[in-house]
Amino acid sequence: xxxxxxxxxxxxxxxxxxxxxxxxxxxxxxxxxxxxxxxxxxxxxxxxxxxxxxxxxxxxxxxxxxxxxxxxxxxxxxxxxxxxxxxxxxxxxxxxxxxxxxxxxxxxxxxxxxxxxxxxxxxxxxxxxxxxxxxxxxxxxxxxxxxxxxxxxxxxxxxxxxxxxxxxxxxxxxxxxxxxxxxxxxxxxxxxxxxxxxxxxxxxxxxxxxxxxxxxxxxx
Amino acid sequence: xxxxxxxxxxxxxxxxxxxxxxxxxxxxxxxxxxxxxxxxxxxxxxxxxxxxxxxxxxxxxxxxxxxxxxxxxxxxxxxxxxxxxxxxxxxxxxxxxxxxxxxxxxxxxxxxxxxxxxxxxxxxxxxxxxxxxxxxxxxxxxxxxxxxxxxxxxxxxxxxxxxxxxxxxxxxxxxxxxxxxxxxxxxxxxxxxxxxxxxxxxxxxxxxxxxxxxxxxxxxxxxxxxxxxxxxxxxxxxxxxxxxxxxxxxxxxxxxxxxxxxxxxxxxxxxxxxxxxxxxxxxxxxxxxxxxxxxxxxxxxxxxxxxxxxxxxxxxxxxxxxxxxxxxxxxxxxxx
Numbered sequence: 001x002x003x004x005x006x007x008x009x010x011x012x013x014x015x016x017x018x019x020x021x022x023x024x025x026x027x028x029x030x031x032x033x034x035x036x037x038x039x040x041x042x043x044x045x046x047x048x049x050x051x052x053x054x055x056x057x058x059x060x061x062x063x064x065x066x067x068x069x070x071x072x073x074x075x076x077x078x079x080x081x082x083x084x085x086x087x088x089x090x091x092x093x094x095x096x097x098x099x100x101x102x103x104x105x106x107x108x109x110x111x112x113x114x115x116x117x118x119x120x121x122x123x124x125x126x127x128x129x130x131x132x133x134x135x136x137x138x139x140x141x142x143x144x145x146x147x148x149x150x151x152x153x154x155x156x157x158x159x160x161x162x163x164x165x166x167x168x169x170x171x172x173x174x175x176x177x178x179x180x181x182x183x184x185x186x187x188x189x190x191x192x193x194x195x196x197x198x199x200x201x202x203x204x205x206x207x208x209x210x211x212x213x214x215x216x217x218x219x220x
Numbered sequence: 221x222x223x224x225x226x227x228x229x230x231x232x233x234x235x236x237x238x239x240x241x242x243x244x245x246x247x248x249x250x251x252x253x254x255x256x257x258x259x260x261x262x263x264x265x266x267x268x269x270x271x272x273x274x275x276x277x278x279x280x281x282x283x284x285x286x287x288x289x290x291x292x293x294x295x296x297x298x299x300x301x302x303x304x305x306x307x308x309x310x311x312x313x314x315x316x317x318x319x320x321x322x323x324x325x326x327x328x329x330x331x332x333x334x335x336x337x338x339x340x341x342x343x344x345x346x347x348x349x350x351x352x353x354x355x356x357x358x359x360x361x362x363x364x365x366x367x368x369x370x371x372x373x374x375x376x377x378x379x380x381x382x383x384x385x386x387x388x389x390x391x392x393x394x395x396x397x398x399x400x401x402x403x404x405x406x407x408x409x410x411x412x413x414x415x416x417x418x419x420x421x422x423x424x425x426x427x428x429x430x431x432x433x434x435x436x437x438x439x440x441x442x443x444x445x446x447x448x449x450x451x452x453x454x455x456x457x458x459x460x461x462x463x464x465x466x467x468x469x470x471x472x473x474x475x476x477x478x479x480x481x482x483x484x485x486x487x488x489x490x491x492x493x494x495x496x497x498x499x500x501x502x503x504x505x506x507x508x509x510x511x512x513x514x515x516x517x518x519x520x521x522x523x524x525x526x527x528x529x530x531x532x533x534x535x536x537x538x539x540x541x542x543x544x545x546x547x548x549x550x551x552x553x554x555x556x
Contacts, residue, residue: 179418
């Protein structure tokens with residue numbers, strides 16, 4: 001499980017962020033003291049750092065430079081100012097990504113996912129039975145066969161896999177697809193889910209996605 | 221105005237006068253004029269010159285004393301031209317007229333700023349009023365320990381929406397150049413806006429259609445995001461019961477690129493169309509649907525004006541509403 005360090009002075013926000021990360025398959029780690037941050041990160045073996053740019057008594061950008069001196073750990077800067085200047089400053093000092101408050105939590109998760117994808121190509125795999133999805137390359141393997149999926153179909157299957165064992169509402173799926181810039185509507189979703197089912201069936205992995213009337217879909 | 225300084229300044233004239241008197245005496249003596257005559261005439265000339273100088277001095281001193289005195293007493297010093305009488309000597313007149321013009325331009329400027337300040341205060345009052353609606357909704361839901369997360373999310377989005385709006389209201393009215401013109405692909409901006417408003421759009425079941433957005437325009441991305449966000453919010457707010465559709469398309473003209481945002485909502489009555497960009501415009505729709513400050517489009521127009529983009533609205537009541545933004549392809553705007 002990936003460990004994510006949260007450097008944020010507001011206790012409330014920090015706790016909520018950690019909670020959000022924990023709920024989404026990561027291990028959240030809070031850092032409230034801003035001296036010796038690089039050492040703490042190294043000690044905790046964090047895989048990613050969420051760094052608030054506006055910390056009292058400690059310049060977020062300076063902290064970033066301190067971290068960057070000894071480590072290549074991916075850093076996402078969080079800021080309340082979203083002008084071009086701030087973005088430029090952060091990126092030029094070595095941040096991997098940049099997000100402005102207030103952000104939609106699902107968008108933050110998407111950014112984190114994207115940073116991880118860039119960092120470790122070819123290592124992330126989602127599996128269920130014979131179904132294997134190489135997230136970084138966006139490829140589906142059914143047993144030994146590679147199966148072609150459209151962007152939407154892949155997105156649906158990925159989301160269902162990530163949330164296996166839990167009923168996923170249609171709105172959730174639509175929202176997830178929208179985050180990937182596919183602005184589908186209700187009908188399109190139904191069509192795509194059925195396409196995925198058919199493809200799975202064609203390759204011997206039928207009846208994996210169950211419909212729960214009035215609630216959504218379930219994989220597993 | 222001190223007498224000594226006055227005399228020092230006119231020292232040259234006084235010296236000239238003394239030389240003239242000397243020549244007068246020299247000629248007088250050469251022409252064997254009577255001493256008494258010479259003395260009497262010199263005395264008379266001296267008195268005349270003296271009187272002339274003193275008169276000039278007194279006129280000026282009177283005016284300047286009054287002028288400086290009133291200036292010292294005035295709190296709003298730029299009203300000085302109204303407080304003194306125009307003088308009757310030329311330099312005084314020049315000074316007075318110049319001051320009058322200077323003060324007039326200053327007062328006009330101050331009035332403009334005052335008006336902006338009052339306008340902002342009015343907006344702020346209205347804004348606080350609007351903000352209280354979702355706030356009280358959330359307070360109630362929280363008190364009831366409601367688990368209707370969807371409803372809460374909706375109210376929170378409204379809050380975010382207003383918070384963003386006031387920031388851009390300030391930016392639109394500020395005289396400074398707060399924006400950064402850069403090339404950007406329309407699709408990129410539109411996607412961001414759609415995703416930012418996805419909860420609203422998905423819940424409303426709006427179908428999205430995009431076309432021709434590969435065009436690049438020169439604009440401030442964050443400002444454009446805000447403008448499009450306002451338009452999208454309006455489309456959702458004023459949609460018909462179901463099968464709502466939002467279509468975002470772009471087309472290229474010779475001198476400009478047009479971005480259309482069209483919905484199939486309740487539309488705007490013909491007689492209201494020309495007023496949609498007015499301040500606090502509510503019109504008929506405001507009464508039909510949700511209460512609105514009506515400031516959204518007003519701010520959008522101001523922002524577009526600042527960026528040098530044109531924005532206009534076409535609509536047919538009960539059928540559609542379409543907002544168009546025109547981006548100039550003029551290389552004057554190119555920055556890098």
